[in-house]
Amino acid sequence: MTQPSALRTLARALILGAGLATASLSMASTLSTTGGADASLKARDGAFNPKWITPVSQFRTNFDFKTMLQGATLWLDGPAQVTYTLVGFEAGFNNAFVAGGQWLTNRTGSESNLGDSLSFSQLASGALDFGFLSDSIGALWGNGSWQTGVMLSHDRSSALVLFNDRGADSDFDDMIVRVSVSPVPEPETAAMLVAGLAVVAAARRRRVGKAVMKVG
Structure with missing residues (x-):
């Protein structure tokens, strides 16, 4: 996955997670x-x-x-x-x-x-x-x-x-x-936030890897 694609995936995950969290709060x-x-x-x-x-x-x-x-x-x-x-x-x-x-x-x-x-x-x-x-x-x-x-x-x-x-x-x-x-956080909300964090970590690792390759 390219960096722009990773960032788009992250944005979708965080937006969906925020939406689910808002829905959870509204149904307290x-x-x-x-x-x-x-x-x-x-x-x-x-x-x-x-x-x-x-x-x-x-x-x-x-x-x-x-x-x-x-x-x-x-x-x-x-x-x-x-x-x-x-x-x-x-x-x-x-x-x-x-x-x-x-x-x-x-x-x-x-x-x-x-x-x-x-x-x-x-x-x-x-x-x-x-x-x-x-x-x-x-x-x-x-x-x-x-x-x-x-x-x-x-x-x-x-x-x-x-x-x-x-x-x-x-x-x-x-x-x-x-x-x-x-409210108790919905399982879906937690899952989406975890997915978003995973994408952030993956994108960071790729950036670090590319930086190392350029230096080398």
């Missing part, structure tokens, strides 16, 4: 809920006042803090990279969030773990598999438990899952985990 999966009941956060006995990772005003632009869906099951509507991030808590207990056999805890000793996260690739739609432990012991309250509440963001690309632990209050701010979804 979203989150949804089933079941549950509307519940007012303002009516909680005890103030809903968690310590947040960032000012709460940054969350209010994407979430309606007036209500939640108590006992709702959070679903992923298609393949996605799912990230769970601890964004808030207000609890004396050492609570834990569990997903994929891994844990997020609200604190380590006296140190806050706000900002800690877990990420997984989920290649099929379905109910997300996660749960909470109150004081890191006892039964696991899973997705859809009445001890949890869900808020969906306006664009459904993320959700806040609110946990109410074994404490005496019922304010659902004992542990708050943000669930975010992003």
